[in-house]
Amino acid sequence: MTPGTYRPGTSLVHRAPAGAKLAGLAGVSAVALAATSPGTVAAVVGAVAALYAVAGVGLRAAWAQVRPLRLVVPVLLAVQWLTLGPVPALVLTSRLVALVALAGLVLLTTRTSAVLAAIGRGLRPLARVGVDVGRLALVLSLAVRCVPVVTALAHRVRDACRARGRERDVRAYAVPLVVGGLRQADALGDALRARGLDD
Amino acid sequence: MIARAVAAARRRNADRGARTPGAAPPVPADAVPSGVVPAGVVPADAATGCVVRLEDVHVRLGGRDVLRGVDVELTERRVGIVGANGSGKSTLARLLNGLVVPTAGRVLVDGLDTRRDGAAVRRRVGFVFTDPDAQIVMPTVAEDVAYSVRGVPASERDRIVRDALAARGLAHHADHPAHLLSGGQKQLLALTSVLAARPRLVVADEPTTLLDLRNTRRFAAELAALPQQVVLVSHDLTLMDAMDRVLVVDDGRVVADDAPGPAVAHYRRLVDEAAPASRRGAS
Ligand SMILES: Nc1ncnc2c1ncn2[C@@H]1O[C@H](COP(=O)(O)OP(=O)(O)O)[C@@H](O)[C@H]1O
């Protein structure tokens, strides 16, 4: 399971408005980043754990959110342990894990469309200074859509390089990746036009 | 990449001028019914196809004459296009919805010139591309279909999307990320999204080339069942049997235009004749 993939559900966390969840995430992040006392950080960790329980997404989904950190956290912990001592090291790393988990929970329980719509609403004031907010929202959607496409392209290019014995040749990797990305972008432009972007 | 995609879509629109009132088309450009009809259910006029006319069309791309004088009128419900790689099939298909405009000559869809009325033409003509990944534009399955449904309230739109997904057996994937679908399912999603815009003509450019045999059959069956007029480009000659008319494209020209039997036989002869002295290689 990829992190940040929406899982349908009916829990309180699922039903909360996307805008409120994003604002909450921003608020908790601000508090947690300002806090250095073990008590505050413990409260944040506890709150995140409680929200996961309420959302009922399961341990596997929770693990998937923080899994990308699994290589960074031990290193971070070790370095901080040695430089700052055990308590600050634990406080700082658990804060990081809690915030990543919380952001993951927001994405797990909120449709991408709702996240984007909330961001779009948040950006609406920009319309007054001449920004095409509708187009900006479309671009955000496209960006989300393109992540897996580009990831797949990168894997294909890497496999092709390996199959031809070029494990570490940056050029052999970068050139087809860039060319492939541009070609994909052109194809996407055609698809948007075929589907009436110009209406 | 995103900016480039949007810019590409925009740039190619720039050549669309305003419509001149003098050349009024026989059917108004905005004749797309605005009434609300579930996408799974076919609007009454969907079965009424388009009249597509290509008048001495030449297309020059990157200094190469890709199409050299194509002159056809397409009114049949099922039109097939076959031909070698690089013969100009995709360019011909893209002419039909104005993604490519002629260098010389003109293309009319129900009297609308694709050069001037591109957007209106594209509202009638849906297009299925070969690579489903390049045409699914939204992150989740339901959102992608919803992108095709415009001008209705959100609740109505959600209902149309639900019905459309149910009609293609994709209902339980509604909230899944599109990239997790199988290739066959992605292509079905692409078709669903195209149909949700309620086109009267569906052009499909090698839509099954990337699919396995089972998914090819499934997709072909969906296409065959459409009430809409269909123009199908394919290397799968078995799909041509179901066509009313088949065009054979070779080196930028339509070299045969016939019932499936004789047209496919012509195409096979063309390949057989080229085979012994094959210096042309694959393109
Ligand atoms: N944008 C372009 N610029 C230059 N050459 C192109 C372009 N598009 C297509 N071609 C060339 O035109 C020929 C016909 O292309 P296409 O219509 O895609 O053929 P087909 O679909 O039958 O394989 C090919 O040789 C191709 O390389």
Ligand SMILES: [Mg+2]
């Ligand atoms: Mg082609």
